[in-house]
Amino acid sequence: VPDHQFADVELASLYDVFYPWDSREDMPFYLPFVMAAESALDLGCGTGMLLKRARDEGHTGRLCGLDPAMGMLEQARKRKDVEWILGDLSTVVFDGEFDFVVMTGHAFQVLVTDDEVFGTLESVRKALKPGGRFGFETRNPTVREWEEWTEERIDGTTTDDGIDVLMRNSVGSVEEDLVSFTTTYDSPSWQEPRQSRSTLRFLGVESLNSFISDAGLVVVEQYGDWDRSPLNDKSPEIITIAGRGM
Ligand SMILES: C[S@@+](CC[C@H](N)C(=O)[O-])C[C@H]1O[C@@H](n2cnc3c(N)ncnc32)[C@H](O)[C@@H]1O
Numbered sequence: 001v002p003d004h005q006f007a008d009v010e011l012a013s014l015y016d017v018f019y020p021w022d023s024r025e026d027m028p029f030y031l032p033f034v035m036a037a038e039s040a041l042d043l044g045c046g047t048g049m050l051l052k053r054a055r056d057e058g059h060t061g062r063l064c065g066l067d068p069a070m071g072m073l074e075q076a077r078k079r080k081d082v083e084w085i086l087g088d089l090s091t092v093v094f095d096g097e098f099d100f101v102v103m104t105g106h107a108f109q110v111l112v113t114d115d116e117v118f119g120t121l122e123s124v125r126k127a128l129k130p131g132g133r134f135g136f137e138t139r140n141p142t143v144r145e146w147e148e149w150t151e152e153r154i155d156g157t158t159t160d161d162g163i164d165v166l167m168r169n170s171v172g173s174v175e176e177d178l179v180s181f182t183t184t185y186d187s188p189s190w191q192e193p194r195q196s197r198s199t200l201r202f203l204g205v206e207s208l209n210s211f212i213s214d215a216g217l218v219v220v221e222q223y224g225d226w227d228r229s230p231l232n233d234k235s236p237e238i239i240t241i242a243g244r245g246m
Helices: 009-018 026-036 049-056 070-076 114-127 205-214
Strands: 039-043 062-067 083-086 098-103 128-139 155-158 164-175 178-186 194-201 217-223 237-244
Touching (some): 009 155, 026 098, 098 114, 114 128, 114 205, 114 217
Parallel strands (some): 062 083
Antiparallel strands (some): 128 237, 217 237
8 A cells, every 4th residue: 555645656647537627626716826926836736737727827937846746746747838846845945936835735734743834834934035925725623524534425537548436535543633544546447446545634723823923924814715704613624825024
């Protein structure tokens, strides 16, 4: 069982099939921020959907996608008009280079330890130009979305090659704010199912906001959903736009 589905080239190739642009609320939310920024960094860019779209819509500045998973980056690298870098902010250092840094698809939740959360936020601040912004979201722990990630809920899709693939999740453990689960992919065309294990952190808004300010960033906007509704205990998301001071 691979540690993470995103390192696996074949599973990574299924990502955009399961989560196409039209199924995503985060992408249209962040796209205008990218378009308005002269230079943008997509941290944990995955298959690179957001920056590819920004280029398609006429962005002419620097677009840089960074991701530590080779499988995902291989998908992104099919497009040559965006800069793609393998790694994360503990291995790649940027210094005052971006007007906008973004983490989409709940990528922020893969940061599980305090050191990873704080280190990433600090490196984001460093990567931003004075006055730059960081946009990202994390699932609100108060709605306990992981309780819906049960084996009865099966998602299915068909690849471009006409192969039907089914996906289901099973939560293994919930310890404090860490949720560990297994995702199983299966297809009548495969000899056996493929599985991946992941752990995500569900930081509450108070802890999140103290990490943000400890890292020298300021919360500029915070919402509970993609329609920009205010955050409360029933909100599915904690969507934050944080700023680096001048
Ligand atoms: C759920 S995917 C989201 C991908 C993409 N942002 C999207 O919205 O489609 C999470 C991504 O986070 C990446 N990731 C893992 N560890 C990371 C880290 N320390 N910093 C940034 N990204 C990381 C994974 O490789 C994966 O591509």
